[in-house]
Amino acid sequence: NAGVTQTPKFQVLKTGQSMTLQCAQDMNHNSMYWYRQDPGMGLRLIYYSASEGTTDKGEVPNGYNVSRLNKREFSLRLESAAPSQTSVYFCASTQGTVARGVHFGDGTRLSIL
């Protein structure tokens, strides 16, 4: 019952360090997403990939890059981490209609000092 798997679950970085958050789904979904969750802000879309081979910016893409490695995997990279990127990051995937919602991973809690 894996669904969407994110690694790592926790990470502490220093300002300026780089890091890649990994995400994999085993549901054969076409679309994958990266969100960040901050107190009082709800979930905000960083980047998404509608299908294998395509990626597009979401609401808050600055400071991030993504790679859709294959149909299963969608990674998020912070090239030079900043304290403002301290957040909980969620990967999600979906196949069907909007009304079916998305499957979220359990999140990566990232702190940048």
Added chain:
Amino acid sequence: GQQLNQSPQSMFIQEGEDVSMNCTSSSIFNTWLWYKQDPGEGPVLLIALYKAGELTSNGRLTAQFGITRKDSFLNISASIPSDVGIYFCAGQLGGGYQKVTFGIGTKLQVIP
């Protein structure tokens, strides 16, 4: 972009009580979604609504799509301790899931 106002932001209730929370939007949506997030986990879809006026139940949960298409309500009846979590509304006008806008969430605490 579209904004969602979700209220209340937090609430404490006694076990057994009914709970009501709502979301309002500055513009219309075609789909309303309600999610629950347990501590340390990702959100999970509870109810999806896609027609104005629609009332849908999922166990003790009932949600309604407002007639104006700018609001939605979620009610929880006879709350139990496992109802604790953050409840998010989300709305979408059109396009793919990347067009979904989330509310800031309602944090629910249930006192046994």
